[in-house]
Amino acid sequence: MLSGNPPTTRGSSSGPIRTTKPLKRGKACMNCRFLKIKCDGTKPVCGPCRRHPKDDECEYADGPGRSRTKALEDQVSRLEARLQELENPDASTPSVKLHDPYAQYNETQRMSKSPPLYVPAEPTVFVGPLSPFSPTSTSSSLPSGRHWNTFSALEANTELAGSSGHGHSTSPIRQIPSTSPFLGAEEPSVLTIQNLLDTFLPHASEFGFFLHVPGFRASTLKPLSFGHPGRPSPALLSVVYLWGVHLSKSDALLGQEQAFLTRALQHVSTDMLGTHPNRIIHTLQAQILLAYYFFRIGKFLEAKWQTGAVISLALGSGLHKLRSANNPPPATLGLIHDAPQYLDHPQTLLEEGERINGFWSVFVLHKLMSVALEPPLSVCGPLESPGIQVDVPWPLDISQYIDGLFTAEIRGNSTVRSFLGGLPPASHSGDSSAAMLTKASILLHRATHLSAQWSPNMQQREFQAFAAAFQTVHRLIEGFRAQIPQLAGHETGDPTVRTLILTHALADAAIIKLHGIFSYADSSSKQHCLTAARNIMHCGGVNLPEVGYLNPMMGTLWMIACHVFIDEVSRLRSQQPWPETQATPTGNELTEEELMEYLRNGLAYLSLYSEDNVLTRYQLTKVQEAYSAI
Template sequence: MTAKAQNVWSQFGLLSRPGSALHSREPSVSAPSRPPSAQRLGDVPIQVRQTLLNTFVPYSADLGFFLDFSEFCNSVVSSSPTYPVTPALMYTVFLIACRLSHSSQLSALEPGLLSRAVASTAQVLSVTSTSPGEHSGVKVLQAIQSHVLLAQYFFLTGRKLEGKYSVTLAVSLVLGTRMHRIRSEEEFSRGQALHPSGYTGYSGGPGFPPPQTPKEESQRVNAFWTVLALNSRWTAIEGTSTSLAYWMSAMRVDTPWPWVRLGPSTRNSSTIQKFLANAPDNGNSPMASHSKACILLEQAFELENRVAEGSTSGQQFLSVFNNLAVLTARFITELPSIESIQESTESESGSPGNGSSRKRALLVIHTLARVALIKLYSLYEATNPSSSSERARAQQFQLEAAKEAARMIAMVDLRRAAFVDPIMAILWRIIAQVLSAQEARGRVQAEIQSYVDLVMQAMSMLAPRSSLMSDQLVKLQGSSR
């Protein structure tokens, strides 16, 4: 521990003891230290907790916080909370808040909080609960939330391997508890056959109880889609094998889109397959749109993998390409414009949201969808090497998508933003590369360069708090010389 950090921890009454997580070096995810006990939460003074929460609040939706944020905050700052909060969730929230903070004192706490967050999250479900209100459903949701936030932290700081590991753990939890089959028509029919009287349609997996309230069921739905979106976008960008292959029957998703009102008799099936088949649905919430954009991105990259493997014929490629291109274009036209968002807009998660958060979310959604289009048309260009007119048409589609994505950056005030989804570091670099390639082909250089400048300025503003953004910016600057 540095002298500065030791002084800060001592000032807050948080000085680590020999053998504690804070006293040790930063642990790896694969070898966690002993988790802190719930009693250790008391060593973070209420005033410090409030300061950290105030830093976290504006970005809770951006980070994928799907639990009741007001309930969480009340428990964190209360001396006798009624809603149990695991050390894993608390320390992970505090960790990210320190990362986003402008305070050098709070930033100095980051290494110690990282040790605690990693240790407690790794073993959150192995610690026996003594709180009567902390049933396994709540604890599992908090475990998933902790893994999601820890993944975001690792991606933000450029530690992608650890970020992907956290995503894999979150995926394992949602699949193991069958959150991909919430309100499943098939599960209900099978359950009715086995238990004709009183079957409710919930199949939560071994040892995982049905939701206690409609609110908890909604949180499970939101947890699933948050994890799927996180997995889909990073699997696509990194080119790795997915842990959630929803196109396979064993992992087929029946869970309704998030923020859809569920009645007692609501049943659902093949949610993603129907979306990809261009069937109309009621998934219009920001969270649903974000999930759809991530799915479209993943499908575009998955098509590239199939072409590279030679597992798809020319006719099959054209069929899938046309379907995805039409679907993605329609999806984009149906999205709200960033300019339509007012600053007073509240977030859907119950947190004191604002228009700035909503605008950032839309910027991410629009960018994901346009990079999906860019990937599709770059594939189309590569598969038509002998047709100059088709190549030119594909290049024009890529250019227009990249220009639109760059143009939207100016619609969001990023000067005061401490956080934007880390995936944007990769997406913006892709967009800048497309623009630069078109400039090299003799397009109007001044216009193209203005779009490249917009992208690089945005990356520069966010680079101080994001190692990943900084790394991608350096690579982009190097390639443009």
């Protein structure tokens, strides 16, 4: 290569630049080399580039600066070398050495007995894992009457609960932008946690909570870190905190509900990948609570998604075969080193009882969601699929497991199928409040599905099969209603009262669903519907404002009863005569004013529970629209 530029002579100011020495090989500009044309080597712009300008400037490899083309060639060479290094890691020395950017922070957290909350100087924060499948906002369906559009982050100075514990969270920590709704705290302060538990736990059973409440509260308040195996799993804690915020009357907490929801969804999405010893049962509980939460705030698609996920988890874990008389093999949860993994054997009767009650909580959730959100012809779901046989015994109340009433000889065999067939149970009769609620949900689900099968154009054989099934379900409902304990004698604040209110209402709604399709043409069916609707409105004589929160399904049941009264008022106002083939009802007829009084009670109940319940508010609107149309 020449040591300098070749000497040149210049003609006129506008004349071409000419070389005084012949062009040596390899001195062509980059454009001419690429196009493989003869270059005169004239600088700064050669003849071919001057005569035919191109997008790329005329550049020489030995120019005073590094040409763009040369830079691109060098970059290609580096990438090819890196690709070769990645494809053959054993044959080369890595050019990039990875390190843990959080090692120092994690070590500080482990060594310090009372670590200060980490707030980095840069506009980033440390939070738990962010699932790519977790929605970042659910405000589209939230009620406008509350501060849903002003959700803010958890305070940056929130104290980490359980900082004196020796354990640490099993969830990895990562950085996300400062637009995240979290500012470093995995949990609220201990005082806030206590307030959230006091708000939620007295009403927890209404939203599918099946764990032992005192034990859950005690483990939650242990001075251990978030995610420690001695405390509930991060997913369950996060969802319980969310419910506490949702039911609170504090504007400051309600303003952070979206942040709590986002954190709950993150942990529910990732906790099954962790190592918490109770991750299966606690994730099951968390998903049930989330399904009821979405149902209550009117996010039906999310509610159905969570319901489907929790059904899959329950069936996949083999909970429907616990204490089976058929001795099925345990469900395989996975393989580690080619060895099958199973759900750990319960250590106590209480732990086994929680698993049994957990499955039935999933079962009740499925039945209620199906009736409330699915078309009547589509209410059957995975739990009714061929090959799914529920053998688990009927649930007991948690206190009964503690008292040792769940004896070793209790076994289950085709529990649901035997109940619907009118067969005696294989072991205990299932007369606990939890079992009664389960049976009531089964009957409502069955009546809804059966009534959808009716068609006036049925063939004779189809009609006979329908009539037989109709009579069987009617007898089951009437026999079951006679077995439900009455509400009289229970304290208003007793959680059993709320369970009994829902159980009675479900059984009465089953009668309405079964007979409603014939109430216009058959006086007997009409009387069955009116009696059941009045029972739903009476609520056993309990003063509802003193009862507290009820299961979100109650709004649907009140709406069903209200429509019975609206239909009857409409018939009376139109003076629609009964068919001559039917006996004209006498004596038990309700006047329009009596019907309106029951209807006003129903509207009052819906209005009472619609203040912070989007679903009930929507149902109240639909009932008002139906009434205004008659």
